[in-house]
Amino acid sequence: MVVGEIAEEKDVVIIGGGPGGYNAAINAAQHGFRVTLIEKEQIGGICLNEGCIPSKVYTTSAKKLSEVPGLSSFGIDVGEPNFSLGNLQSYRDQVVTTLRKGVEALCKKNKIEMVEGHASFLSEDRIGVDNGHQFDVFHFNHAIVATGSRPRYGQGLDVDHKRILDSRSIFHLEEVPEHLIVYGSDYIALEVAMSYHQFGSKVSLVLDGGKNDFDFDSSINKELGRLLKKQKIKLYKSCELKSVENQGEETHVSLLKNEEAVLLEGSHAFISLGHQPNTEELGIDRLKMDLSEEGHIKVDKQMRTSISNIYAIGDVTEGAALAVKAIKQSEVVSDTIAGKPSEFDGTFLPTVVHSIPPIASVGLTEEEAKDQYGDIRVAQFGYGGNGYATVHGKREGFIKYIVDDATDLVLGFHGLGEGAVELVSTGTVALEMVARDEDLKFPHYPHPSFNESISLAEFTTKREKVKS
């Protein structure tokens, strides 16, 4: 290894080429900065290579598969579907490669200097990049940390990526598990559970951390519970996890429920317990940078860290670990560096699950709204009464929104059912625009459409919880 003596002068240096990093690079370049993007693995980060995109290839496949039996009603008879995981993987690779090439081309077009290697801070204005046979030192004016996150699990869990899997290995299985035990309750857990169920696995879903339900709005939790039961995905609630062990072909998950031992015998286990920020091996221990207890880099609304010329965006910062957030923050950070007033506000970041049917949610849940506002009204409309849902044979689901009874202010918007992922944007815009109920009811929604449910939703008043 040759240690460079001379530091190269750089303007904006970005560590990490995920959706946060590469979008920040493109935005900053468009603001006229000279940008250097350092990535140790593949451009596109988790999102493109192992996260959003591969998982959506899988959930889309599962959705299509789930629709096959219903096709005969539409006069299309295709017989028994034949699912090939191998073909799906090829397609996944094809999609990921196409998208990655697109990102690479964009970076090139914007004259972004791409550097391969592992970056770490040497001081508040110097970064070292190690690519195995060379060590370069860059002196920078601005640095953006976009190193993302990785799956998190405790020491008690031995993820071997063969039988005990996390999000990095679950989409690389070469055969469909016989019995997949999913431990988790977030969107990734649900997407994996429902996808593999469609592909033919028996699936058991164990809520993590002894939870007795999902973290969604109560109406969604209830309907989701019913749907899982209907799809024959066994749901384990309020269980304490004792161990996950692999014994050859079998993977055993031991639980404790009401003091009683429960043993789940599966072929594979998948663990989804959220994410841990990639802040180690970054040299930030050399800097006086403020970190949260969990190791996230603390930033203000303009993405500045506690060191004035260093910024951080994406999963490495506090809050939800979502590409939506990273992408928005990439805009904010490049504006900030360019001296343009900008801000990030994660209050109305939608949560989306590409389950069957999908779930989408933004703002307060009914319970949170009651807690914070007292008297509220809840408007709900079931897809059973929606003509378009009937046409599609997708009558399962509903939309629901919550308003403050005193001011009519919209507080939250939730949907479970076909189209929910697109529908939630109406709710997000309403919340950002400080809309009141009539602002949602008054507009025209196409007929027939899933959207119509919004104008058809009827209110019921919910009284304030009894104060303790």
Next chain:
Amino acid sequence: MVEVKLHDIGEGMTEAEILHYFVKAGDSVKADDPLVEVQTDKMTAEIPAPANGTIEELKIEEGTTISVGTTVLVMNAEGAIQKQEESKSAEEAAPQAEKIPTSSSAATAVMEKTQGRVLASPYTRKIARDHGVDIENVEGTGPAGRIMDEDVYRFIDGGSTQEVEPAEEKQEAPSRTYTDQQPESIPFKGRRKQIAKKMSHSLHTIAHCTHFEEIDVTDVQEWRKEWKSLDQGVSMTAIFIKAISLTLKDFPMFNAKLDEENEMIHLEKDHHIGIATDTPDGLIVPVIHHVNQKSIKEIHEEMKSLTAKAQNNELTSKDMTGGTFTISNVGPMQGSIGATPIINHPEVGLMAFHKTKRRPEVRGDDEIVIRSMMNVSMSFDHRVVDGASAVTFTNRFAQLIEHPNLITLELV
């Protein structure tokens, strides 16, 4: 249960009168909502709610004077902060497998949601950002408490101290990312708020126009020197005030009040001259009344006593009202050479005196002489007078200062 007490809101304050409650028992309030307005001998101030909650009981009747430390009202705090703590401790108490962590996604999702909602559309927020205004400091007057574009503009008009914040913020380390607490925030109340209200009202009402002039003050300075050697010291400002009064005599339109409602311009007969005065709490304008009937010496003495009163916060309301024209002498600060002063509504004119400098001047027969030159800025209400008369006004004033012996011609 939280007791909201009268706390020390200003230097040396010991007691205050409860002027007005904004809330009544049973009302629910948000953190920072004003609860009660109190009046001290120096200012009126609002006591804000320390947290979200409901008002339990008002302890003191309006009109009562109480001392610092007295409980004004009792409220039931049930703010988000408290709740978060509760849920946290509940979580900690919940039994958990020792080695295996719970999912973090729930915790982070909650964090995003409880950071407090900004009741403004993204467009309005951008207006605030572009003006360097923290939207969380702007009070919304729109439906359901929504912050409207106008609220932001109103804040910008009145909140000059907030405007300089972003530059400072840049150098500063982010201490806490998503809380409402802004360590450097200065309460916008009391005199600052009064000034803001007056200034923006004036700017919104009066058609402001300002012109500039250079005035040779060498001769007045000579006069002053001579007086001083005779133990008759008077300030420059006192002479300016007298000269203004003599000028107003010739141009009464500048000593007027526009009564738009009744479509009248009222010409004031007496000259009550306001003197813009800087104090630690901000600008105030004590008034010397009947300047037209007073000698320069009397003006000088009165000015001295008014300035002292202003510095000590002892001005009575009579000392501060009734002005018909205002002057602002920033010359002693050795700073500016021009300004666009905001007129003290409902007056018609305001003249500001800037620094005096020794400068080469070209005289009649192309001779260069060194003279003491002072710049003045004259703001006038263009609804009442036009530029030409403003120029003749300033010319007359300049003439009196440049040839101070002319003042003697006006002696009665």
